Amino acid sequence: MDNLLKYIRSLTSFSDRSWELLQPVLTKKEFKKNELLLRQGQVCNSLFYIDNGYCKSYYEIDGVVKNTGFFFENEIATNINSFGDGQKSEFNIVACEPLTTIIFNKDKLFQTAQQANEIETLGRNCIRLFATKQEEFSTLFKLYSAQERLEYLEVKHPEILQRVSLSQLASFLGVARETLSRIRKRRVLE
Amino acid sequence: MDNLLKYIRSLTSFSDRSWELLQPVLTKKEFKKNELLLRQGQVCNSLFYIDNGYCKSYYEIDGVVKNTGFFFENEIATNINSFGDGQKSEFNIVACEPLTTIIFNKDKLFQTAQQANEIETLGRNCIRLFATKQEEFSTLFKLYSAQERLEYLEVKHPEILQRVSLSQLASFLGVARETLSRIRKRRVLE
DNA sequence: TCAGACCTGTGATAAACGTCACATAATTAT
DNA sequence: ATAATTATGTGACGTTTATCACAGGTCTGA
Numbered sequence A, B: 001m002d003n004l005l006k007y008i009r010s011l012t013s014f015s016d017r018s019w020e021l022l023q024p025v026l027t028k029k030e031f032k033k034n035e036l037l038l039r040q041g042q043v044c045n046s047l048f049y050i051d052n053g054y055c056k057s058y059y060e061i062d063g064v065v066k067n068t069g070f071f072f073e074n075e076i077a078t079n080i081n082s083f084g085d086g087q088k089s090e091f092n093i094v095a096c097e098p099l100t101t102i103i104f105n106k107d108k109l110f111q112t113a114q115q116a117n118e119i120e121t122l123g124r125n126c127i128r129l130f131a132t133k134q135e136e137f138s139t140l141f142k143l144y145s146a147q148e149r150l151e152y153l154e155v156k157h158p159e160i161l162q163r164v165s166l167s168q169l170a171s172f173l174g175v176a177r178e179t180l181s182r183i184r185k186r187r188v189l190e
Numbered sequence C: 001t002c003a004g005a006c007c008t009g010t011g012a013t014a015a016a017c018g019t020c021a022c023a024t025a026a027t028t029a030t
Numbered sequence D: 001a002t003a004a005t006t007a008t009g010t011g012a013c014g015t016t017t018a019t020c021a022c023a024g025g026t027c028t029g030a
Helices: A002-011 A016-025 A080-085 A106-115 A117-143 A146-156 A158-163 A166-173 A177-189 B002-011 B016-025 B080-085 B106-115 B117-143 B146-156 B158-163 B166-173 B177-189
Strands: A026-031 A036-038 A046-052 A055-061 A064-071 A092-095 A099-105 B026-031 B036-038 B046-052 B055-061 B064-071 B092-095 B099-105
Touching (some): A002 A046, A016 A026, A016 A106, A036 A046, A064 B117, A117 B106, A117 B117, A146 A177, A166 A177, B016 B026, B016 B117, B080 B117, B146 B158, B146 B177
Antiparallel strands (some): A036 A092, A046 A099, A055 A092, B026 B099, B036 B092
């Protein structure tokens, strides 16, 4: 839980009292590699704080897997739309490695947040980080070519390139696996 | 202010008392067509509730304008990253029509939110909507081709196609103006 | 240690797209 | 009303990308 407390305090001021109040909201949970955190069609009632390992969100359309996000240590993974609105999720979240998470239960979180403003503020800040990340990757496609998107990741998010295989990365970058392989080859030669 | 109150109450329970407390946070402001709401390099200290008209966010890179978002009535326009973190904005927001907005002042909003939990919850929900929208458009690029992205807008966001010119829409969809023109022609003939 | 699954690279080919050039609306300003 | 500006359509051409096919490499579990 140490990592989580540090993470929270990097976002917002958080008293020991708030941390105590938050405890009943939290559950530690481990996932095996390839185990699902969230399944398409389910409603997402959790925020998954990633303590160790990483996971990804993906759509499965006509049997083809399309990766839409990767989530590493000290990030929150969730379906923000499903979590907020109670709608069924259109995508899956799966552990890409053995994964240790701390789960925020939605109902308990909302109850507790009504009583403790610091917890409400924490929730706002978690969502803000999530929104910032989405905006960042959304903008990539509007500003840059496939090769430039790869270069952007090399500079700004090298951890993704180090830990995610080329095949997995391709759909996230919006190109075919073969194309990404060729782009990478060009980059090495240049 | 009527529209704003309805908007707020569609998001979260909001007492008359909270609405009173919120008043000092709010300022009505009109923008002329092509007037900037936010300039690149500035820090964003406002949430712009769109009461009437619409605006867009855009990057200007090597003299070329790239549109990244459109914001219509009953939406909040802002730079979520700049607003939350105090970083300088990398993009502009400009009125595309004569625009009526209600501005939330950041400092006053945060002060007031500390005293009234309903206002903190409102902030969380506004950001949540923002995150959901970003995620939606980010996913489009990973799942669909340019033509499919256009079809998606036709079904899910026809208001964008009705109000935004083809040239403006092109960079938002991540294609050249000429390509979008040809895609549209194909769609009409099919 | 061996088979099966997954990952990466590469060639061939067709399709999609970007860019430049220019013509023709449509809109706006004077 | 008319000129200027902006928006759209279209052809030509080169570049980038998707798709299919297949070979070789790596990892993993029986």
